[in-house]
Amino acid sequence: MTVAVRTLGSVAPSRPAVARPQSWIRERGMGATILVAAISAAFGVMLLSAIAYVSAVIRALPDAQDSSTVPATLTIVGVVFIAIAMYVGGMVTANTFSTVVAGRVRRIALLRLLGSSARRERTTIARQGLILGAIGAVLGLLGGLLVSVLAFRLAPAAWYVDPAWNVLRPDLLAPVLAVIAVTWLAAWTGSRRVIAVTPLQALSQAAEPSRDAVRSRRGRHVAALSLFLVGLGILGLGLLLGLVSPFGLLLAVPGGALSFGGVALGSTLFVPPALRAVGRLFGRSAVARMAAANAVRHSERSSRMVVGVVMGVGLVTMFAVGGQSSVQFLQRVSPDDLPDVVVQSTSILTAVAMGLVAVAAVIAAVGVVNLLTLGVVQRRREFGLLRALGLSQGQVRGMVLLESVHVIVTAVGLGLLLGTFYGWAGAQALWGWVPLQSHLAGSTFIVPAIPPVTVAIVIAATAVLTVVASVVPTRLATRISPVRALA
Numbered sequence: 247m248t249v250a251v252r253t254l255g256s257v258a259p260s261r262p263a264v265a266r267p268q269s270w271i272r273e274r275g276m277g278a279t280i281l282v283a284a285i286s287a288a289f290g291v292m293l294l295s296a297i298a299y300v301s302a303v304i305r306a307l308p309d310a311q312d313s314s315t316v317p318a319t320l321t322i323v324g325v326v327f328i329a330i331a332m333y334v335g336g337m338v339t340a341n342t343f344s345t346v347v348a349g350r351v352r353r354i355a356l357l358r359l360l361g362s363s364a365r366r367e368r369t370t371i372a373r374q375g376l377i378l379g380a381i382g383a384v385l386g387l388l389g390g391l392l393v394s395v396l397a398f399r400l401a402p403a404a405w406y407v408d409p410a411w412n413v414l415r416p417d418l419l420a421p422v423l424a425v426i427a428v429t430w431l432a433a434w435t436g437s438r439r440v441i442a443v444t445p446l447q448a449l450s451q452a453a454e455p456s457r458d459a460v461r462s463r464r465g466r467h468v469a470a471l472s473l474f475l476v477g478l479g480i481l482g483l484g485l486l487l488g489l490v491s492p493f494g495l496l497l498a499v500p501g502g503a504l505s506f507g508g509v510a511l512g513s514t515l516f517v518p519p520a521l522r523a524v525g526r527l528f529g530r531s532a533v534a535r536m537a538a539a540n541a542v543r544h545s546e547r548s549s550r551m552v553v554g555v556v557m558g559v560g561l562v563t564m565f566a567v568g569g570q571s572s573v574q575f576l577q578r579v580s581p582d583d584l585p586d587v588v589v590q591s592t593s594i595l596t597a598v599a600m601g602l603v604a605v606a607a608v609i610a611a612v613g614v615v616n617l618l619t620l621g622v623v624q625r626r627r628e629f630g631l632l633r634a635l636g637l638s639q640g641q642v643r644g645m646v647l648l649e650s651v652h653v654i655v656t657a658v659g660l661g662l663l664l665g666t667f668y669g670w671a672g673a674q675a676l677w678g679w680v681p682l683q684s685h686l687a688g689s690t691f692i693v694p695a696i697p698p699v700t701v702a703i704v705i706a707a708t709a710v711l712t713v714v715a716s717v718v719p720t721r722l723a724t725r726i727s728p729v730r731a732l733a
Contacts, residue, residue, distance in 0.1 A: 278616035283382025286335035290421020291390025343436030375433020474508025488675035498675035513549035537648035555657030563665025566700035670694035
């Protein structure tokens with residue numbers, strides 16, 4: 247008895263056992279966050295290197311010495327590209343951490359029950375985001391420098407110009423520091439649900455909020471609508487400023503980002519009805535009905551996945567429409583009104599931008615695959631119950647694949663619409679001040695040009711993404727044993 251009392255007395259004041267300090271870095275979703283940070287940093291480094299190289303090439307051209315428009319245009323477009331890269335990476339990271347926190351609800355609630363505070367747990371998650379962002383940013387810096395050196399060593403042979411260009415420059419640290427800051431901020435933003443976790447939830451299973459709980463968030467819906475309207479207002483002011491100056495683009499970009507932020511924040515309002523409409527296209531079989539119901543039942547998780555795909559599709563469409571509209575507009579401009587070097591720089595930068603935008607689309611694709619995988623892991627008990635009720639592995643696999651299809655189809659439609667609008671707005675804000683030929687002199691309305699080839703590529707790429715993104719989740723879903731899942 248004495249030994250027992252002594253043992254209990256020695257155990258009572260001790261702290262509960264915890265995992266090793268950095269064991270969280272091996273959790274699902276953490277590797278994807280590092281990858282997103284690395285791609286974002288590499289995006290920024292390659293972009294700054296491309297702008298510096300293109301500027302050097304243009305300065306080496308015979309009639310470019312007196313052109314003051316080129317440096318300003320390149321600077322404006324460069325700032326826009328970097329802002330978009332950081333925005334996409336931040337959105338994907340915030341969505342990832344939101345899903346990770348949803349899976350950690352029970353653990354966080356247990357820590358709250360043992361005396362920890364919500365602020366402390368949220369600070370811990372934000373610190374994890376800071377560490378992941380730093381690792382990814384350093385890897386992205388090294389990768390971006392390597393790709394830039396290899397690419398621009400081959401460029402003189404293609405352009406017949408060998409300008410003076412420095413590889414290592416202090417400004418390349420800007421995207422690295424920005425990625426670290428954005429990843430930390432995204433982790434802090436994505437972990438906002440920690441505040442609502444109560445100690446009582448330690449006794450329940452970790453799950454996404456129900457559809458009714460999401461609908462009841464009136465404050466969030468009002469904030470989303472306000473953000474959307476404010477963003478549209480700023481975007482409209484940028485379009486008006488673009489009628490007299492190319493700097494209208496600098497005002498239109500934050501307006502577009504704010505308005506899309508409102509779309510993302512309020513996605514739980516319009517994504518479930520869209521998913522429900524898409525679900526009717528796939529028949530009334532048991533698997534199809536369950537897939538459609540699951541896509542709508544966890545509306546917050548489905549909305550995050552839709553927003554992730556919309557970012558990728560919208561980004562590619564935006565640059566394709568903006569670039570095509572700009573090229574068609576410049577072809578109508580009189581050579582006397584606009585220097586040839588501006589047209590040349592626009593063509594070069596558009597080609598570079600489309601290559602870099604493809605990288606940004608990969609960021610969104612990584613986010614989608616990561617969210618699908620995390621969603622399947624968090625639904626182990628559900629899949630085990632379905633297997634126990636008689637569903638075969640093929641039916642479970644088909645259900646997960648159909649859920650992915652619902653998300654992708656809905657997101658492609660929304661992405662094409664938003665991308666076309668934002669691409670036209672960017673072209674209008676950038677070139678609306680340029681006078682046309684004498685009989686059309688004055689402020690200009692740019693007609694949006696939608697390249698059909700790009701639209702076809704986007705649709706084909708998203709179809710491939712649907713299959714690829716579903717490989718890991720469906721494999722995980724079919725490997726779940728009903729007995730272990732229900733234990």
